[in-house]
Amino acid sequence: MTFVQLIDCKTSRFDEMNRLMDTWVEQTKGKRTASHSIIGKDRSDDSHFIEIVEFPSYEDAMRNSNLPETDRIFREMVALCDEMPTFTDLDIIRDEQLYKDTCRRFFETIATKGDLPPLDGFLTENYHDHDPSFEQDNIGMDAVRREIEMWRGGFDSTFTIDDQLAEGDRVCTRWTWNATHNGEFMGIPASNKQVTMTGTTIHRCREDGKIVEGWWQYDRLGLMGQLEALEM
Structure with a gap:
């Protein structure tokens, strides 16, 4: 694992967001390049969530982003968010x-x-x-x-x-x-x-x-x- 993407979002509709993520995983089965992902909730703000997605490389992450299913799910995810989510790309320098x-x-x-x-x-x-x-x-x-x-x-x-x-x-x-x-x-x-x-x-x-x-x-x-x- 050499690359991580952080997805930071705020939503009051997390249950719907969770079901949407399950749909995306099912639709991209066999094509998704992410090796691992976890979602954390802010202890001081129940509407604040951060997803950490691991990829073997930046190139794998870009292939994942370019899947048509990813683009469609992203638009639906934005609609469920209280504000525009932010994305942070991180190259791993120590693991x-x-x-x-x-x-x-x-x-x-x-x-x-x-x-x-x-x-x-x-x-x-x-x-x-x-x-x-x-x-x-x-x-x-x-x-x-x-x-x-x-x-x-x-x-x-x-x-x-x-x-x-x-x-x-x-x-x-x-x-x-x-x-x-x-x-x-x-x-x-x-x-x-x-x-x-x-x-x-x-x-x-x-x-x-x-x-x-x-x-x-x-x-x-x-x-x-x-x-x-x-x-x-």
């Missing part, structure tokens, strides 16, 4: 809930069964990955995908999100990874051992919710001990 959702879905996706799905819905093309277990950072979606495939080739795994905190453009996720070692990993042949590992990842997101950068900390030494791969 911590969106960032947390993106990071959560990223962890779910990289542990999914079967082929690894596309990552361009989560990561920017020039994503920068910091992992202390490797000498060099991974930069770019292709490099990150190769690293993820390396882990997926060695383990059948799941992530459990234990905690998640967001502040500004950063999301900190504390996770637990449970896996079966059913493939070769860094020269260690498959053992079918059940292993677990805990870690924390900090992601930096940009305005549209995609992840730009990531910093990983996890108990790799403990993992190698479980695989009996530590040299004395």
